[in-house]
Amino acid sequence: MVAAPDLVFVRSSRARNYRLTLRRNGVAVATIPARGTEREAQRFVAEQHAWLTRARARQAKKPRSAEVWSLGTTVLWRGLMTEIRGTNTSAKPVVSLAADTFRVATLERDLRPTLEAHFARRARLELPGRTWELAAETGVEVKQVAVRNQRSRWGSCSASGTISLNWRLMQAPATVRDYIILHELMHLREMNHSARFWARVEEVCPWWRDAEQWLKRNGSLLGL
Ligand SMILES: [Zn+2]
Numbered sequence: 001m002v003a004a005p006d007l008v009f010v011r012s013s014r015a016r017n018y019r020l021t022l023r024r025n026g027v028a029v030a031t032i033p034a035r036g037t038e039r040e041a042q043r044f045v046a047e048q049h050a051w052l053t054r055a056r057a058r059q060a061k062k063p064r065s066a067e068v069w070s071l072g073t074t075v076l077w078r079g080l081m082t083e084i085r086g087t088n089t090s091a092k093p094v095v096s097l098a099a100d101t102f103r104v105a106t107l108e109r110d111l112r113p114t115l116e117a118h119f120a121r122r123a124r125l126e127l128p129g130r131t132w133e134l135a136a137e138t139g140v141e142v143k144q145v146a147v148r149n150q151r152s153r154w155g156s157c158s159a160s161g162t163i164s165l166n167w168r169l170m171q172a173p174a175t176v177r178d179y180i181i182l183h184e185l186m187h188l189r190e191m192n193h194s195a196r197f198w199a200r201v202e203e204v205c206p207w208w209r210d211a212e213q214w215l216k217r218n219g220s221l222l223g224l
Pocket residue numbers: 001183187192193
């Protein structure tokens with residue numbers, strides 16, 4: 001389980017200056033321009049500290065509402081910030097995110113609830129298969145794989161051999177998704193976060209540090 005950060009750094013090839021915005025979900029987003037550096041961005045954020053404190057205080061007074069998704073909104077999908085595109089030519093409108101297409105009732109309203117339901121369905125189609133595959137590769141015995149809507153964790157497992165995965169993993173890169181699955185698989189061998197556990201993770205998933213880093217930076221974009 002990884003806690004969501006309240007500040008993320010996002011690189012933009014279009015941005016000309018450093019920018020700090022506060023999202024409705026309470027996450028501050030620091031934009032790094034094309035030639036900028038994360039160090040500079042951190043300095044910029046430090047300078048904006050008073051502004052951010054005021055903005056957070058203002059936000060705390062307002063009721064919280066989720067960000068609205070419409071055509072043109074960029075959302076995290078399979079690890080990449082992807083623009084929501086739509087076509088209305090067929091009998092039913094279709095929304096596409098890179099190579100994936102999803103049917104929607106209308107393009108006019110907030111697309112988030114419909115798309116998130118599609119993401120969860122896609123997760124139930126893809127995540128269990130991948131888990132069985134990795135279980136076979138690592139020789140771990142799994143009894144059941146469940147895909148859930150968990151607000152606070154990416155994955156979990158029970159001593160009886162059930163692995164539960166968060167459908168939001170569909171928004172993460174394949175390497176991160178695999179890391180979470182392997183992490184839970186290794187828990188079936190070692191039900192703790194001891195050095196022995198991490199040695200097992202290292203063995204089957206040498207890129208686990210990069211994956212953890214990605215989760216730390218992007219976790220909040222997944223809505224956790
Ligand atoms: Zn763990």
